[in-house]
Amino acid sequence: MNKINEGEGSTRRRGAELEGAILQAAWDELMEIGFHHLTIEGVAARAQTSKPVIYRRWPNREELVLAAILNHLPTVSVPDTGNLRSDVLLLLNELNEMLQQIGPKTIHGLMSVVSDIPFSDILNFRRTNTMTVILDRAIERGEIRPEKVTPRITRLPVDLVRHELLITLEPVSMKTIEEIVDEIFLPLLK
Structure with a gap:
């Protein structure tokens, strides 16, 4: 049996859980390094996801930051x-x-x-x-x-x-x- 089915490993986050993690990561990056230094790569790394996952939800850095601000x-x-x-x-x-x-x-x-x-x-x-x-x-x-x-x-x-x-x-x-x-x-x- 694989680890995901046994509950021993991690499962992939989806939906609201994933979006919440991305928005939290974007907020944390914004507060720590500021808007001008914030990158999608940095947010992806902090959220433990990939850039394409972020770009599917927000077409650019600015809209991601706006969403993070409104979320907080x-x-x-x-x-x-x-x-x-x-x-x-x-x-x-x-x-x-x-x-x-x-x-x-x-x-x-x-x-x-x-x-x-x-x-x-x-x-x-x-x-x-x-x-x-x-x-x-x-x-x-x-x-x-x-x-x-x-x-x-x-x-x-x-x-x-x-x-x-x-x-x-x-x-x-x-x-x-x-x-x-x-x-x-x-x-x-x-």
Whole structure:
């Protein structure tokens, strides 16, 4: 009897198990050596698989990195403090922490080489939906006027935090986040 049937040897990983191992390997490589040094070969070696297995799932390094990032982003909780300002500050602080975990150089690197994948839209998708819920609650409480809420204004605070991080390549301070909310975002909704 062969070892695989006897349970003595390893079996080939497939499906979700294999994909999870590849995404974890890509994330680990990204965190250890960075986007510009990450290779499919390195990910394959770390995941103990082959390059063709990876290329069957992701056509290039950029899409693999995007998948790894999205796989590791935590689920977003929608703040509900009963106050628009507090909710937006909590959301932006969470976003800031997540962007720092990914790293501004990784984000910048991806954005500079990926023209057909809307990386900012992918990252922003969860945030925009969260911001929409926050704004809808503020409208229900009478804090803001619904006619002032546009898609661009909804995206604005997230875009400004991301922009600040990418331009400075430094963590965005709480003071800067408060300025974005108090001096730019909230006045647009009044």
